Amino acid sequence: MSDTLLLKKSILSKRKRTNNFALTLCMIAMAIGMFFLLWILSILFIKGFSSVNLAMFTANTPAAGTPGGGLQNAIIGSLLMVGSCTLISTPIGVLAGIYLSEYGDKSRIAPITRFVTDIMLSAPSIVIGLFVYALVVAQSQHFSGWAGSMALTLIAIPVVVRTTENMLRLVPGSLREAGYALGAPKWKVSLMIVLRAAKSGVMTGVLLALARVSGETAPLLFTALNNQFYSMNMNAPIANLPVVIFQFAMSPYDNWVGLAWGGALLITLGVLSLNILARVFFRDKNRG
Amino acid sequence: MNAISSSQKSSIRNDKTSKIQRIQDGAFLIVSQFSALVVLIVLLGIIISLFINALPALKEFGLGFFFSADWNINKQKFGGLISIYGTLVSSFIALIIATPLSFGIALFLTEICPLRLRRPLGIAVELLAAVPSIIYGMFGLFIFAPVFADHIEPALASSFGKLPYVGILFSGAPNGIGMLCAGLILALMILPFISAVMRDVFEIVPPVLKESAYGLGCTTWEVARHIILPYTKAGVVGGVMLGLGRALGETMAVTFVIGNAQRILPSLFAPGSSIASTLANQFGEAEPGLHFSSLFALGLALFVITVTILSLAKLMLLQMEKKQGSKS
Numbered sequence: 001m002s003d004t005l006l007l008k009k010s011i012l013s014k015r016k017r018t019n020n021f022a023l024t025l026c027m028i029a030m031a032i033g034m035f036f037l038l039w040i041l042s043i044l045f046i047k048g049f050s051s052v053n054l055a056m057f058t059a060n061t062p063a064a065g066t067p068g069g070g071l072q073n074a075i076i077g078s079l080l081m082v083g084s085c086t087l088i089s090t091p092i093g094v095l096a097g098i099y100l101s102e103y104g105d106k107s108r109i110a111p112i113t114r115f116v117t118d119i120m121l122s123a124p125s126i127v128i129g130l131f132v133y134a135l136v137v138a139q140s141q142h143f144s145g146w147a148g149s150m151a152l153t154l155i156a157i158p159v160v161v162r163t164t165e166n167m168l169r170l171v172p173g174s175l176r177e178a179g180y181a182l183g184a185p186k187w188k189v190s191l192m193i194v195l196r197a198a199k200s201g202v203m204t205g206v207l208l209a210l211a212r213v214s215g216e217t218a219p220l221l222f223t224a225l226n227n228q229f230y231s232m233n234m235n236a237p238i239a240n241l242p243v244v245i246f247q248f249a250m251s252p253y254d255n256w257v258g259l260a261w262g263g264a265l266l267i268t269l270g271v272l273s274l275n276i277l278a279r280v281f282f283r284d285k286n287r288g
Numbered sequence: 289m290n291a292i293s294s295s296q297k298s299s300i301r302n303d304k305t306s307k308i309q310r311i312q313d314g315a316f317l318i319v320s321q322f323s324a325l326v327v328l329i330v331l332l333g334i335i336i337s338l339f340i341n342a343l344p345a346l347k348e349f350g351l352g353f354f355f356s357a358d359w360n361i362n363k364q365k366f367g368g369l370i371s372i373y374g375t376l377v378s379s380f381i382a383l384i385i386a387t388p389l390s391f392g393i394a395l396f397l398t399e400i401c402p403l404r405l406r407r408p409l410g411i412a413v414e415l416l417a418a419v420p421s422i423i424y425g426m427f428g429l430f431i432f433a434p435v436f437a438d439h440i441e442p443a444l445a446s447s448f449g450k451l452p453y454v455g456i457l458f459s460g461a462p463n464g465i466g467m468l469c470a471g472l473i474l475a476l477m478i479l480p481f482i483s484a485v486m487r488d489v490f491e492i493v494p495p496v497l498k499e500s501a502y503g504l505g506c507t508t509w510e511v512a513r514h515i516i517l518p519y520t521k522a523g524v525v526g527g528v529m530l531g532l533g534r535a536l537g538e539t540m541a542v543t544f545v546i547g548n549a550q551r552i553l554p555s556l557f558a559p560g561s562s563i564a565s566t567l568a569n570q571f572g573e574a575e576p577g578l579h580f581s582s583l584f585a586l587g588l589a590l591f592v593i594t595v596t597i598l599s600l601a602k603l604m605l606l607q608m609e610k611k612q613g614s615k616s
Contacts, residue, residue, distance in 0.1 A: 001489060015507055015510070016507065018311075018509060022508075023400055023509060024297065026393070027392075029388070029390075030392065030393050030397075030401075030409070033393055034388060035414070036476055039431075040427050044427075047430075065486035084531065091323075093323075095320040096323035099323060100324060103321070107321075109328070113324045115599075116328055117327050119599060120364040122481075122537075122598050123537065123591070123595065123598070124539065124564060124594055126567050127334060127537070127587050127591045130341075130571070130583075131333065132339055133571075134338070134340075134584075135333070137395070139367065157326060157330075158327060160326065161324075172517075185310075185313050186316070186317075187313050188314055190316070191316075193541065208578075211418060211539070215419075215420070215421070215423070216567070217422045217539070218564070221571070221572060225572075227552060245426070246422060249425075253483075264422070264423050264426055267413040268423055272419070275414070276411075
């Protein structure tokens with residue numbers, strides 16, 4: 001009698017031990033993730049802040065081995081490319097999202113598009129760079145800001161499409177029916193009722209795409225290339241933050257490496273705040 | 289008389305507006321349909337353009353291109369094996385490390401974590417995914433690799449280096465940068481993607497199932513092991529494969545830390561190359577001709593491998609979604 005009780009107790013304590021062991025491992029996993037996030041961010045701040053100054057925003061990238069200089073041309077170039085990418089990818093992505101959510105149930109190409117969009121979300125961005133190189137740079141015989149912007153657009157579109165579709169699907173059907181009951185045609189219902197109701201959700205998608213695209217380096221290596229000088233000509237090679245960071249970080253010059261850390265801090269702050277902003281947008285919508 | 293004519297007029301006007309509306313509706317459908325087709329066109333365009341540009345190299349070297357470890361720019365001899373090997377090995381290391389960690393994080397966030405901390409910690413993990421890959425690269429090269437070379441690699445060498453068979457993997461000079469370091473950085477990068485998927489699928493396990501197991505006296509771990517995991521198997525595998533797809537194509541971080549040597553060495557401490565890092569390093573300076581075309585062939589191989597893996601991942605996750613649909 002007491003033997004079985006003892007056995008039961010030992011089994012229970014063994015199960016409890018296994019449980020505690022496994023849960024501790026889970027907590028350690030979480031701690032490892034947080035440790036690396038904090039490590040990366042703190043290193044960025046420590047290394048980056050020492051090179052952030054006014055000159056970073058007002059001076060152009062310095063020549064190899066010369067002191068001083070900044071990242072002005074790279075910042076301008078990045079803003080131009082990311083800005084034009086947003087202007088092109090948003091309407092295409094939103095319209096595609098509308099198609100998937102409003103017409104998608106009856107269409108045969110919608111499931112395929114949805115599937116391919118999900119794959120393109122994770123497709124290697126360097127291959128997109130190769131594609132744009134073959135399509136634009138090789139044909140026009142020169143690198144250009146537009147080619148870079150196009151590569152970024154191709155990366156941004158799937159992000160916008162997926163979030164737009166998901167957000168539009170959250171809009172209740174009764175809202176659409178109310179629109180139709182008033183005699184509104186489908187395009188008016190889609191654009192002026194459904195899209196407007198999901199506005200903040202769609203904004204989230206655009207911001208997330210913006211965040212994704214601003215840190216992209218690989219597709220710009222063989223499309224926009226780089227430019228040592230200040231240029232706003234999108235038809236020519238143009239300086240941009242990610243490629244400048246890559247080039248400077250890999251160089252043996254201390255000044256360049258310092259600027260690379262400053263640029264890295266700038267990009268990370270930009271990307272992380274866009275991400276947080278996107279979350280704030282979506283949260284407000286959920287509350288309202 | 290007057291009444292009739294006015295109603296006729298308004299019906300004519302109605303016809304007109306409805307005609308205009310029909311045209312507008314049709315135009316809107318066409319425009320939005322075309323936008324949706326853009327993604328499909330891009331996918332096909334990528335495959336076609338990579339194939340066309342890769343054709344000269346594939347003609348010259350045949351299928352042997354993918355099995356030859358000869359990459360010599362001066363002799364114009366090219367084979368993709370070194371890069372393919374580096375891509376597969378670094379991604380495999382990443383997967384071995386990231387899978388259990390992601391599982392732990394997902395389980396922590398769905399079952400263990402106090403409710404109040406769930407949202408902030410979840411966001412923190414997602415921020416890990418938002419950090420651009422070039423930042424991971426700089427962190428890996430300047431900060432992590434020296435620590436890795438001074439402390440972790442010697443420890444690995446002294447504990448595993450003497451073992452038969454396995455020992456060779458942990459031999460050689462501890463340089464910091466190399467295959468193992470690339471794998472570790474990749475693991476860190478795909479961790480948030482895998483754990484996000486796992487978290488999503490863990491949350492669709494019907495609470496009734498978990499509660500009945502708890503009611504029978506199961507511990508949290510037993511619920512996770514015997515209820516959650518079997519129920520979400522397809523989703524978990526799908527998440528891991530999604531992470532694999534990400535790791536295979538990752539460029540900048542790997543380029544910084546893999547060492548960029550065109551060699552295959554048995555030791556994991558040794559430098560190597562991945563497809564993406566070879567492209568990033570050599571494409572800009574490649575002369576039109578065989579070198580150029582061989583790089584396109586590598587890109588094609590990378591794209592086909594990742595798209596296949598991502599498709600499989602997606603199919604598994606779709607299976608999971610159906611399960612969720614049938615429950616609700």
